[in-house]
Amino acid sequence: MINPRSILCMTLLIPLAISQQIYDIWATTWDRSQLFTYTNLAPDPISFVSPSTAGQADIAVNDGAVFQDMVGFGAALSTHMQQLVRLRSDDVDMSALSRLLRAHSQQPQGKLPTPPRAGTHVTDTDARSYGQNQNSATYWSILNTLFDPTDGANAAGLSYLRVPLGASDFSASVYSFDDVAGDTAFNQFNINRAPSYLFSVLRDIQSVNPYLRVNLVPWSPPAWMKDGGSMNGGSLQMQYTGIYANYLLKCLQGFENHGISAYAISIQNEPENSNPTYPTCAMSAGQEAQIGTALRSLMDANGFSGVRIIGYEHNWDDAGGYPVQLMQDAPNAFSGVAFHCYEGTYTQQSAFHNAFPNKEIYFTECSGVYGSDWWQDIKWYMSNLFIGSVSYGSMSGLMWNVALDGQGNPKLPGTDSCSPNCRPVVTISSDGSYTFNQEFYSMAQASKAILPRDVNGPWGQRIGVSVGGGLAADLKVTAFVTGRSNPSDWRRYSLVVLNWADTQNGAWSPTPIKATIDFRGMQATYTFPVGVTTLWCPRDELPEHFVQPSTEMMSTVVASASERSERVAESSITFYAARFLVCANAPKLHGCFLHLYVTTRILNPDDLYRLSD
Numbered sequence: 204m205i206n207p208r209s210i211l212c213m214t215l216l217i218p219l220a221i222s223q224q225i226y227d228i229w230a231t232t233w234d235r236s237q238l239f240t241y242t243n244l245a246p247d248p249i250s251f252v253s254p255s256t257a258g259q260a261d262i263a264v265n266d267g268a269v270f271q272d273m274v275g276f277g278a279a280l281s282t283h284m285q286q287l288v289r290l291r292s293d294d295v296d297m298s299a300l301s302r303l304l305r306a307h308s309q310q311p312q313g314k315l316p317t318p319p320r321a322g323t324h325v326t327d328t329d330a331r332s333y334g335q336n337q338n339s340a341t342y343w344s345i346l347n348t349l350f351d352p353t354d355g356a357n358a359a360g361l362s363y364l365r366v367p368l369g370a371s372d373f374s375a376s377v378y379s380f381d382d383v384a385g386d387t388a389f390n391q392f393n394i395n396r397a398p399s400y401l402f403s404v405l406r407d408i409q410s411v412n413p414y415l416r417v418n419l420v421p422w423s424p425p426a427w428m429k430d431g432g433s434m435n436g437g438s439l440q441m442q443y444t445g446i447y448a449n450y451l452l453k454c455l456q457g458f459e460n461h462g463i464s465a466y467a468i469s470i471q472n473e474p475e476n477s478n479p480t481y482p483t484c485a486m487s488a489g490q491e492a493q494i495g496t497a498l499r500s501l502m503d504a505n506g507f508s509g510v511r512i513i514g515y516e517h518n519w520d521d522a523g524g525y526p527v528q529l530m531q532d533a534p535n536a537f538s539g540v541a542f543h544c545y546e547g548t549y550t551q552q553s554a555f556h557n558a559f560p561n562k563e564i565y566f567t568e569c570s571g572v573y574g575s576d577w578w579q580d581i582k583w584y585m586s587n588l589f590i591g592s593v594s595y596g597s598m599s600g601l602m603w604n605v606a607l608d609g610q611g612n613p614k615l616p617g618t619d620s621c622s623p624n625c626r627p628v629v630t631i632s633s634d635g636s637y638t639f640n641q642e643f644y645s646m647a648q649a650s651k652a653i654l655p656r657d658v659n660g661p662w663g664q665r666i667g668v669s670v671g672g673g674l675a676a677d678l679k680v681t682a683f684v685t686g687r688s689n690p691s692d693w694r695r696y697s698l699v700v701l702n703w704a705d706t707q708n709g710a711w712s713p714t715p716i717k718a719t720i721d722f723r724g725m726q727a728t729y730t731f732p733v734g735v736t737t738l739w740c741p742r743d744e745l746p747e748h749f750v751q752p753s754t755e756m757m758s759t760v761v762a763s764a765s766e767r768s769e770r771v772a773e774s775s776i777t778f779y780a781a782r783f784l785v786c787a788n789a790p791k792l793h794g795c796f797l798h799l800y801v802t803t804r805i806l807n808p809d810d811l812y813r814l815s816d
Contacts, residue, residue: 223250223741224248224740225727225729225739226741227242239357239359239643251722253725253726259672260678261672261675262718264723266723269665270665274363275361275362276363276600277361277599277602278602279364279604280364280404287605290338343407346407346408348639350411350415361647362412362414366420367472368380368419369482370423372614376615377435377615380425381450386427392457402461418467428440435479436485437484438477439486448494465507465510466511469512469514473518474487495533499512511538513565513567515529516543518545518546526540527559530559538562542566542592548587549587552592556596566592571602573609585701590649590699600646603627607627609632626640648699649737651739652698659688661687666696677714679701682697682699693741695741701734703733704733716730
């Protein structure tokens with residue numbers, strides 16, 4: 204006979220039939236008929252049922268294989284952000300306007316919400332500012348669409364930003380935070396040499412996305428520490444190794460004083476690059492290891508023990524060389540390494556991972572260029588970065604610039620970097636109009652799969668997935684599980700699927716793929732259009748057929764299940780609990796939900812007895 208406790212035990216089994224339904228779909232298609240378009244399938248979700256014949260493409264999800272925690276997708280916020288910053292008006296109460304324009308994430312792209320009405324927590328001054336500062340409204344619309352992590356919002360929820368420490372190839376001029384030669388005590392160090400708007404913009408983004416992770420990255424040490432006396436090209440003189448570590452600590456402290464707490468700091472951007480036309484610095488793995496070791500001690504002693512140090516920050520092609528040596532030389536200083544896309548392939552990340560499987564891997568830079576094909580770029584980004592690199596252990600996926608104009612400006616005068624012109628995540632024209640580029644749509648599809656389900660809740664973790672069948676080569680897939688703050692709540696499972704079947708026999712022929720999805724012994728079927736599709740399973744809301752039983756009803760249900768246990772055991776039918784919400788007054792079962800279902804194959808009857816033992 205079934206012990207009544209088994210009814211409660213079964214509620215611990217998360218992927219039950221009601222949770223094994225797909226309600227939420229985000230899609231970007233090759234022909235742009237859908238651009239990060241959301242579809243809610245309620246009241247007719249895609250259900251997982253007893254498996255039958257596998258499709259020509261069969262996606263098998265294995266949540267028993269759990270890999271890296273994800274930390275976010277994003278881009279770099281260069282210190283010369285004229286295209287974005289000129290939209291910002293500092294005479295507006297930005298926090299209030301942020302709340303007002305958060306509604307933009309629920310509006311069609313490019314349309315602004317209506318001005319505030321009575322009853323909103325926005326002052327009359329804010330309302331006047333709204334009408335008088337359309338540029339500011341555009342600025343906040345862009346920020347909300349890029350960064351708002353609200354569950355279900357029409358926004359990408361980008362959550363990881365690289366910020367250059369000093370000048371880069373996208374700065375107005377060459378500068379560091381201490382350009383006074385020989386100032387080894389850093390008496391002239393001044394974090395406010397950064398453009399005044401840098402910290403304001405970062406705080407604005409934080410107000411939209413409180414999960415924002417900031418990775419500080421120098422393109423070069425101060426010129427006086429280098430052998431050529433210039434931030435452009437050259438290398439760091441060995442006698443300044445410890446002093447440079449102190450400089451980086453001062454940078455961390457400077458950002459902290461402006462309200463920007465770093466998630467991570469890197470030692471040097473692209474240390475195998477010494478281009479003389481913009482800030483760069485050649486740095487050996489041994490020298491970077493020494494700086495990292497010194498910086499780790501300084502950070503631990505000055506309140507930054509929780510901030511990561513990320514090494515390498517360069518291309519895939521040397522993944523088995525420089526970063527491996529770096530970890531060998533300074534294993535306790537670095538949390539991991541970061542890769543860029545400009546040489547090599549994402550599969551080379553395995554050379555590092557195999558050598559140091561417990562070290563973190565980040566992907567932090569790639570850039571498209573103006574004039575390339577939109578759909579070919581989407582395919583490349585998904586295949587190589589947001590599915591490919593992630594499938595080989597990367598915890599992040601970042602592009603280069605957040606915002607530029609249509610010619611890839613503003614850029615450091617005289618640099619030969621980014622030729623042809625680099626394309627940003629969002630292009631902002633001189634008239635204030637803006638366009639989200641293929642970089643945005645690619646990252647948005649991936650980002651939706653990993654964002655926390657709860658405020659301050661867990662992020663997505665990559666889980667096992669494989670594709671079989673005759674059309675397996677037409678799909679590339681990653682899968683994620685997102686936990687919950689309350690372990691009794693349903694976890695979210697997400698798939699990010701690229702269908703790149705756009706040619707047949709050499710001729711252009713975009714072909715949707717009807718695929719089966721196998722998960723925990725059950726199967727669903729979905730036809731993937733040519734493009735990128737993100738699926739969510741399950742929803743958090745209770746279906747309409749759920750009831751809120753009284754205590755008496757609960758007692759009746761438990762007694763009924765107990766009385767019918769022999770009949771259940773003798774048949775192929777299995778009872779299982781689909782949902783049980785534990786409430787503060789759970790002993791009386793008031794306000795809690797329990798619904799029993801009958802199905803043909805979810806849990807073997809023997810498991811009921813095992814759970815009740």
